[in-house]
Amino acid sequence: MPGMENAMSSEFADAQAVNSGKTRRKGMTEFRVKIVGWLFVLLATIGTTVLPQMLGYHAGSDNMVAMTILVVCEVASWTAIPLYAWLLVQGYRHTHNALQYGIRLLVLALISEVPYDIATSGKVWDMGSQNPVFALVVALIVLATIDWAREHLQGVSRWVVSVLVTIAGLAWVLILHIGLRQGMLNMGLLLVGMALIFHLMDAHENTMMMTAGVLGAVFFIMPAVGVAMLHTRQDELGYTRPWVKWVFYALYPLTLLVCALPVM
Template sequence: MNQQQAAHPARGLSYLRLKIVGIVLVALSCVGGVVFPTGLSGLDAADVDMTNLTVAVLCEAVSWVAVPVYAWLTVEGYRHTRDVRWYAVRLLALAVISEVPYDLATTGKAVDWGSQNPVFALAIVVVALALIDAFRDRPAVTRRAVGVVVAVAALAWMLLGHIGLRQQIMNEGVLIVVLALIFRYLSARENTMMMLAAACSALFCILPAFGVAILHYRNGRLGYDRANKPWVQWLFYALYPAVLLVFAAF
């Protein structure tokens, strides 16, 4: 992208704007944890403050809108990266760094095996896509078999590892994998891709479908001059654990 494009972006949501939407929604999920730190499971009706509970539920539910946005950004990042291995390593490193802040922000514990942060899902998606594409020159039967095996394995990781499991209700990891595969296989059929993504997202407590609606307004632009502002990319890597740490401090 040249400087003129960065200075005069097209209408709609650039990748930068989508990332901003995503991080705001992540922060919103943390607000729920601060307002109602005991979580939404195992509640005793006699001890519930309904105002706090309502705010926590709304913040948590609205934050799920970010799931399709991050799934899309990850698939796009995979398509455009010059080094898939380095991209996967960056996401895995971010997931590991963010795990303790994630546990502190969501449960108040330094280690909680009940849910792992959803960045692990993004890293697994990149590995899954790389494995699928490694067989793209093989016969159709082989490609399909590999795709099925890789998809099942990725979904199993999400379920067994409790990756992105929110309040024992919403499994963000599973939805991220499903959407990533839809975005991978149907990229040439925009309407079908978005309709199927919205339908699958609606099955996960409705709200993620609004994230697909947000993606409909993307403009395909990066949104900043990568050559002169390479720090923007790294800023968003740093913002995720930073936001979690801020809310963990409350």
């Protein structure tokens, strides 16, 4: 999945300090959050491409040891879901142009789709599951629309628009099978839900993290671990080079493509 918008560390810290009333100085920087998120993506991708071949596992196999290892890799990778939801919210807040940001995410989602399909199903085109970057695009649209409603509408109409766009976003994620993993976890739903929590409840850190943690626990526990990791974050970007963000944009499709080569 992609990295977020570039901003100077001091600006990032100041913005967070305004929201939370204090600045965090211990824990993971945004750069480290991206690294950890990518490592979990790598784990999931290896678990669906390289490891099955190494362990001699195939669909219908009775190799329980291999199956257990693959399931552990998949479930552990779900820890990354809240990390990317949080990164999306930070990118949205600090971008200079939300439309351009959304277009970049959409282009990344389109570029990543074929490598994702090959890595997850061995097919060049598979409608059974779409890559989760599409869920980030949906979440961004939902957040931007809610903010527009809060700024331009009042009373009941504001709530109606916010609720309708949220329902529409979740519906599209379900209909298009965005981020559907192993037929049991809809990563897209969780990404949108977590993004909403992180955006709308940011002024109340403990309540925000508790709510996100409960939601993560409902989705097979491991996303809640990712929420706990975020709670220890620090309010610093962690890098100053503007090209770093482009590296993280490129890492997702490249990781999928390289790991998918053995199953092509």
